[in-house]
Amino acid sequence: MPGKGTWTIERHFMLQEKSHPEAKGEFTQLLMDIALAGKIISREVNKAGLVEILGLTGEINIQGEQVQKLDDFANKTLISILDRSGRVCMLGTEENTEAIKILPPYTSGHYAVSMDPLDGSSNIDVNVSVGTIFSIHRKVSKGPRGEEADLLQTGRKQLAAGYIIYGSSTMMVYTTGNGVHGFTLDPSVGEFLLSHPDIRIPKRGNTYSVNEGNYLFWSEGTKRYIKYLKEMDNQSGRPYTSRYIGSLVSDFHRNLLHGGIFLYPSDQKDHKRPHGKLRLLYEAAPMAYIVDRAGGYASDGKKNILDLEPKELHQRTPLIVGSYEDVKEYEEFIAEYDKEKK
Ligand code: AHM
Ligand code: MG
Numbered sequence: 521m522p523g524k525g526t527w528t529i530e531r532h533f534m535l536q537e538k539s540h541p542e543a544k545g546e547f548t549q550l551l552m553d554i555a556l557a558g559k560i561i562s563r564e565v566n567k568a569g570l571v572e573i574l575g576l577t578g579e580i581n582i583q584g585e586q587v588q589k590l591d592d593f594a595n596k597t598l599i600s601i602l603d604r605s606g607r608v609c610m611l612g613t614e615e616n617t618e619a620i621k622i623l624p625p626y627t628s629g630h631y632a633v634s635m636d637p638l639d640g641s642s643n644i645d646v647n648v649s650v651g652t653i654f655s656i657h658r659k660v661s662k663g664p665r666g667e668e669a670d671l672l673q674t675g676r677k678q679l680a681a682g683y684i685i686y687g688s689s690t691m692m693v694y695t696t697g698n699g700v701h702g703f704t705l706d707p708s709v710g711e712f713l714l715s716h717p718d719i720r721i722p723k724r725g726n727t728y729s730v731n732e733g734n735y736l737f738w739s740e741g742t743k744r745y746i747k748y749l750k751e752m753d754n755q756s757g758r759p760y761t762s763r764y765i766g767s768l769v770s771d772f773h774r775n776l777l778h779g780g781i782f783l784y785p786s787d788q789k790d791h792k793r794p795h796g797k798l799r800l801l802y803e804a805a806p807m808a809y810i811v812d813r814a815g816g817y818a819s820d821g822k823k824n825i826l827d828l829e830p831k832e833l834h835q836r837t838p839l840i841v842g843s844y845e846d847v848k849e850y851e852e853f854i855a856e857y858d859k860e861k862k
Contacts, residue, residue: 527800529555529692529703529712538694547656550607550631551680551694553664554654555712557598558692560706561652565686585680590644591615594637594652598702608633609659609666612833614802619668619833631679632657636802639683640767649687651769655806656680671833675805675826682810684770685854691841693719695813700776705724716777721816723846725779726757729764737787741821741857745850746783768798772841776814779844781850785821796820796838800830804839817847821854 533548536778540547556806579592593617602608603622607629611620614636622628633656640650656679661667682694691707692712728749749760763780767769772781787793798804808818808825818825818841828837840850 525713525715527714529714532701532703532714536698539551539698546607546630547552547679547696550602550605550629550656553605553607554598554633554652554682555684555692557594557601558690558712559705560651560684561594561602562599562684562690565644565650575632588638588641588644589761590642590650590807591638592619598635598637598652602633607631607728610668610670611635612671612801613637614799614820614834616637619671621666622663628665630659632659632666632673634671634801634806636799638834639803640765643765643767644691648767649685649764649770651683651685651773653683653769653803653806655702655801655809668833670829671801675800675808678805678809678852681806683769683773683806685773687773688709691715691773693776693810695810697813698833700810719776719814721776721811721814722779722843724757724842725781726760727763727775727778727780728760728783728846729773729775729780730783730785731764732762732765734785734787737791737793737856738785739788739858741854742783742785742850744857745853748853749822768803768807772811775842776811777817781839781840781846783836783850785840786838793836795836797836798839800825800828800837801833802834804828804837804841805830807839807841811841815844816842817844818842819847820849821851821858 533551537543537548545612595613604626606627608631609622609628610632612634616784638650639653654671657673659670663670682698684692691702693702698721703712705712751758775782784798785797804825811818820838840847
């Protein structure tokens with residue numbers, strides 16, 4: 521692998537493509553389109569506060585949340601770059617109720633893209649890092665144009681997944697199945713340059729990330745697990761440190777580099793999030809693919825996220841993701857304490 525600082529993301533995409541002799545460059549171009557959108561969104565995020573882009577649009581999205589102006593900007597930027605690229609047949613975005621089918625006059629391509637254009641956007645006004653998450657599947661429907669089925673595929677069938685984090689620097693982290701690689705945007709040359717080749721997540725961490733304000737709503741298994749992490753045990757590194765930003769991309773990125781576990785479990789019934797908060801297609805599945813390729817694991821508490829069958833675009837799932845041994849240990853608590861009543 522060449523040295524840091526001179527290896528552009530485009531060269532890296534092309535190198536990865538060489539391991540697929542059948543590839544014709546369309547896939548590399550699609551990744552380049554996403555990187556371009558990331559640079560444009562990064563520019564706008566960095567100006568927030570100076571220009572009139574902070575605050576709400578006044579609309580409510582399909583998730584029932586208020587749409588921030590920057591959410592809207594990120595969503596429109598991605599759509600307008602991808603829908604006329606000729607490389608995409610279907611687009612699913614957290615901000616749009618319906619999937620976007622690429623129709624004439626635009627050419628329909630061979631890939632379906634799911635995305636969360638600006639994750640963590642409730643943090644924008646206070647200058648906390650936010651991010652764009654994306655996931656790419658191959659078109660599987662037979663017709664000339666895409667169908668929703670092209671988006672509703674398991675995480676295991678992803679061809680690529682990644683995120684762009686708009687933090688103290690802007691980074692793009694992606695995998696096409698062959699390692700997880702991180703690139704830092706050098707704003708002086710406008711290029712993502714290789715900074716974190718072949719990221720591996722430690723098998724075990726000593727950090728947990730969860731919104732503990734939801735404690736009352738957790739299952740017995742989750743309550744016991746978090747209590748266990750706070751108990752003293754020098755051998756296994758407990759008590760763990762707590763770090764929760766409330767921006768999935770940021771919490772995930774930290775744990776990917778240093779190890780740890782992120783949890784967004786479901787609420788017990790009668791509370792507002794019986795299926796968790798995070799969306800399977802736009803948030804959980806891409807993060808699950810990335811962490812899997814880096815040696816970690818993602819679970820809904822019982823099953824690998826990569827094996828969950830999506831039934832609808834905006835489906836939610838509990839998400840527990842991070843260091844392999846930590847997530848497996850959480851599953852053991854769930855198996856022990858959350859046995860379903862017969
Ligand atoms: P969003 O896609 O509307 O921004 O919501 C997702 C965000 C994640 O980034 C984060 O992990 C989670 O919501 C935080 O939720 P909470 O504020 O309930 O802890
Ligand atoms: Mg989100």
